[in-house]
Amino acid sequence: MSTVIQFENVHFKYPEDTRESLNGLNLEIREGSFTAVLGRNGSGKSTLAKHMNGILVPTEGRVLVAGIDTADEDRLLDLRRQVGLVFQNPDNQIVANVVEDDVAFAPENLGLPPAEIRRRVDGALQLVGMYELRLHAPHLLSGGQKQRVAIAGVLAMGPRVLVLDEPTAMLDPQGRREVLTTVTRLCREQGMTVVLVTHHMDECVGADRLLVLDRGQIALDGTPAEIFSQVERMRALGLDVPETTQLLYELRQEGLDVPLDALDVDSCAGAIAAALKR
Amino acid sequence: MLKDITLGQFFPGDTLVHRLDPRTKLLLVTVFIVALFTAAGWMGYGLCVLAFAGCTALSKIRLRAFFKGLKPMIFIIVLTALLNLFYTRGTPILPGWIITWEGIGRAVKMVLRILLLVMGTFLLTYTTSPMALTDGLELLLNPLKKLRLPIHEMTLMMSMALRFIPTLIEETDRIMSAQRARGADFETGGLVRRAKALLPILVPLIVSSFNRAYDLATAMESRCYHGGEGRSRMKQLKLAGIDLAALAVGAAFLALAFILKKYGV
Known part of the structure; x- marks a missing residue:
């Protein structure tokens, strides 16, 4: 698998801040992978997401997306169509009064011929399971449905990478599930590279790789199982671990010999049962 | 209301x-x-x-x-x-x-x-439909682009305004409920009193509209928006x-x- 996004010693400071939001960050994202990014508020995770399509440009160092330097303004459109960015509030990223017109916004901006736009819009809506509601008014949809429309809106650009910046933060549990299932399916079935920024531990469980950000740097980098088993380290970074890991951790404290890397409920139950039999 | x-x-x-x-x-x-x-x-x-x-x-x-x-x-x-x-x-x-x-x-x-x-x-x-209306308006006014009038921008603003009416109504309802829960009274009193009672609604509404506008602009840029030039239509x-x-x-x-x-x- 080749590298699709590369951060080289990236520093970034907002003009109004004294502290750097990104502080010498190095990162490579592999094509087709599912990467989750965790971090407490102010750790720089949104700033990281906005660097991936050139909304923000490093004050020092550089970001390469499919070989394009994000600071290269001549290739900005080329860059943006490679990386679809989905934000927290679905209401604030839907531009049109009809679902399909909204999804058509990006391909229209790219100046594609009408038949091609129609094909992409229908395809993107089918991928997120919103094709039946294509003629609805967005404000009448549920939060999860709106967020899926927003995802379709960036998929219609035909991006290689889908970056989601806390896409479930404003949704109810049902909506969160809808969005997460959609994103996971896009990665596993369509081979889409996914970067999911979140503060929900349980949303990271299915990822290939988990990054924990702290003060603008990558504090931990590994598979979710590797990272969550470092319970004390996670706590020191101001983060929780999934309930399963928490349970296994406490059992271990009590002297039961269980592994810490069983993340989903079934393997957690299996691990406890095996330990009890011994 | x-x-x-x-x-x-x-x-x-x-x-x-x-x-x-x-x-x-x-x-x-x-x-x-x-x-x-x-x-x-x-x-x-x-x-x-x-x-x-x-x-x-x-x-x-x-x-x-x-x-x-x-x-x-x-x-x-x-x-x-x-x-x-x-x-x-x-x-x-x-x-x-x-x-x-x-x-x-x-x-x-x-x-x-x-x-x-x-x-x-x-x-x-x-x-x-509002979308058809703004599309039609843009096409009708297209010749005025030669005079460097920002026709595309104007019609886009119009359709955005229409798009956000329901969203802002929802938001106003939410703010009003929040103020009511804290004892605000919008129904009684004279005209001046009622106008004054609207102020605590308008201020948060305007602040949040600016935040929305900022988010929306970022989202539009992320979706390759770069003005009316070179745009096509589905x-x-x-x-x-x-x-x-x-x-x-x-x-x-x-x-x-x-x-x-x-x-x-």
Whole structure:
């Protein structure tokens, strides 16, 4: 698998801040992978997401997306169509009064011929399971449905990478599930590279790789199982671990010999049962 | 209260009027307004009433929808009627009365003019989706781009404004509930008191609108928006046979209105 996004010693400071939001960050994202990014508020995770399509440009160092330097303004459109960015509030990223017109916004901006736009819009809506509601008014949809429309809106650009910046933060549990299932399916079935920024531990469980950000740097980098088993380290970074890991951790404290890397409920139950039999 | 806003409301349908190209409808409404202001005599007004009634019947929009939209206009309509009624010189209807025959005539004509003006534009927004309307407007005004007027930006702003009306209404409701929960009172007191009570709603509403605008701009940029240059459209507007026929009828109507004006009837 080749590298699709590369951060080289990236520093970034907002003009109004004294502290750097990104502080010498190095990162490579592999094509087709599912990467989750965790971090407490102010750790720089949104700033990281906005660097991936050139909304923000490093004050020092550089970001390469499919070989394009994000600071290269001549290739900005080329860059943006490679990386679809989905934000927290679905209401604030839907531009049109009809679902399909909204999804058509990006391909229209790219100046594609009408038949091609129609094909992409229908395809993107089918991928997120919103094709039946294509003629609805967005404000009448549920939060999860709106967020899926927003995802379709960036998929219609035909991006290689889908970056989601806390896409479930404003949704109810049902909506969160809808969005997460959609994103996971896009990665596993369509081979889409996914970067999911979140503060929900349980949303990271299915990822290939988990990054924990702290003060603008990558504090931990590994598979979710590797990272969550470092319970004390996670706590020191101001983060929780999934309930399963928490349970296994406490059992271990009590002297039961269980592994810490069983993340989903079934393997957690299996691990406890095996330990009890011994 | 906030749910009653009919501005820009669209009643979907599949009638002849709904199917017309938005450009055709925009042109026809312009023709209608010109004819309305040309009309001098009763025949001229009659022609406009007939035209409006005909189009409304074809659109199958119920008259009640128009009355609902007219409600906020009642004050202006009544004021116009009264002013014309009392301040027109001529022959009194009874010796010694202020009210003159001419005054009654002018009052009726003025009220008719306002009613038809408002209802005519309602017919346009009731039968055309906001998206189609702004698309049509942009295409019609396209030639003005040569004069470096920002037509695309203006129509985009218009469609965004329409898009965010329901969102902002929801937000206002939410803020009002939050203020009510903390004891705010919006219903009682005089005009000044009630206006003052609105301030704690407007301030958070405006602040959040700015945040929304900022988010929206970022989201649009992320979706490759770079102004109107080089943009294409998924839905192409095409003038069909019925559009040409409707425009021909519109032209005939305008000609007739001018002829009636020439003869002063």
